[in-house]
Amino acid sequence: MANVVKPAVLVAATNSARAAALSSHLLQADVVHVGDGESLLRESHLRPPDVLVLYTDFQAAVPLGELMGILRSREDLSTTRFVAVGTQGLGALLSAGADALMSDGAAPEALAFLIGNMLRRTREQRELQEKNASLLKKLDAWEHEERVRDQLVHMLVHDLKNPIAAVLGLLEIVEDDERLPKDMKELVHLSREETQHLLHLSVNMLDVRKIQAGKMNLDFELMFSPMLREVIDLAQNDVGAGLRERRLTIEVSPNLSPVRADPDILRRIFANLLSNAMKHTTAGGHIDVAVMQVGEDLQFSMRDDGEGIPAEDIPNLFAAFEQSRLTLHGRFDTGMGLAFCKLAVEGHGGRIWVESVRGQGSLFTFVLPLARDEEDDDDFAELVS
Structure with a gap:
């Protein structure tokens, strides 16, 4: 087993018997006595203590308050707890940064109890610092x-x-x-x-x-029914000639309430969904696109009669580098198209999902919130200004 390093307690006192009495009650720590200021500075450099006990009758070349300030300013003693013990001059040490004060007449057991609590808090603080450093x-x-x-x-x-x-x-x-x-x-x-x-x-x-x-950055515009139909038509051209081998129907309800969307990104969403539907249907298969208003949302749906998606693949279908294991082609797919759709739809404040039955096809649906009245007024004001 690895050797367990005990915490260090440095006792700065003229009388070494004080350190000896304390040591008998702090068996979990190494108690070291120092009798003068030079020894204190040397020992604290060699092994920074967990707790430093400074008695007010300690002999040093500088006032004890000043000595406490010097020790407190050292980076290697940033986690050290300071205890001042005595009958006079405790106020100056408290002002200089002492963490606790105790009368010189207190029993060694009481001082040992106080130091034991400090050691525990110091250990916890250092563990947190180590964890924080590891996380950073x-x-x-x-x-x-x-x-x-x-x-x-x-x-x-x-x-x-x-x-x-x-x-x-x-x-x-x-x-x-x-x-x-x-x-x-x-x-x-x-x-x-x-x-x-x-x-x-x-x-x-x-x-x-x-x-x-x-x-x-999304470039939002106020989009009405004609613009939505135009975006879908443009998306068809992005997919490729293979789409002409499928039976495609598009229904965009007239006079839809407007939606705020980025036309280019919306075009990319449709292109990816159309491409996905084309890959999973054979020539002559059906792909139906519909846009309608449902409550406070504009709903976009794309249904195909292709191979469908296994139920176990659906939860991760919109994650990058995920795809259905069941495909009609041998082509590797990164799954980036559907991952893009999910992130882009959510960037518009909407959501996207899929419903599928093995062998019967899939239905991809996404909704975008309708533009609020105040947004309509702002855009209308920009148009007429």
């Missing part, structure tokens, strides 16, 4: 890892986005070339779909990190 160290390490991860994600996305977009553009040109044989056109079409997917993955990865770090 872990926090620093975590923050460093987060900074490195953010820099890596930022570098990857920005270094990959431009060449991926360039490849996507070249593939579009090749696919539109009438001289391309039909079988080759199908391969180029598949390459375009995968390249588009790769572009979505990289952008979603960066945006998820931005939202988690609180670095993505």
Whole structure:
């Protein structure tokens, strides 16, 4: 077993018998006697005491109040408890920073009891300081890892986005070339779909990190039914040509109460949900989008008749790097698309959830709060001013 270091009690007294009497009642501590100021300073440097007992008849080169102040100012004695014992001059030591006062006529048992309580509090304080230091160290390490991860994600996305977009553009040109044989056109079409997917993955990865770090600022606008329909139409173009192989219906209720939202982010939410529905349905499958008002919220829903999601996958479906184990394709998915949707919807003050039955499809729903009347008035005033 490792040796247990006893707490140290330093007794500054002219008479060494005081330390000896105290030692017999403090078996849990090492009691050390010092008889002069020079010894006190030396011993307290060699082993900073847990408790320092200073008798008022102690002989030192400077006044005891001044000596107490010197000791109190030392960083290595920041957790040391100071006890002043005597019949005269206790007030000066109290002013200089003594933690407790005791009469010189008190029994050694009483002084030992007081010191025992101080040792316990000192031990607890040091344990808390050690825990705090350990937590701070872990926090620093975590923050460093987060900074490195953010820099890596930022570098990857920005270094990959431009060449991926360039490849996507070249593939579009090749696919539109009438001289391309039909079988080759199908391969180029598949390459375009995968390249588009790769572009979505990289952008979603960066945006998820931005939202988690609180670095993505939403540009809210007052949005009505026509704008919502326009956003959904734009999102279709972001998904890719594969969406044309599904039967897509869109119903946006007319004259909806306005909602405050960032059009670009809302477009990204729809693009991710449409892409997810497309991945989990076969050609000819149905995808139904609906926007309607439900109470004080605007409800957006997307239903598909695809493979559905296993019940055990649903609780973690919106977490980054999570995806359903059941898919119609062999493509690896980071799950960043749905993670982005959740963070973006919550950034608008809304919530998102999914309902699914194995083999019957899935229903993704999110709601955003309607704009309050005072917000409507502010935006209207900006429009007419």
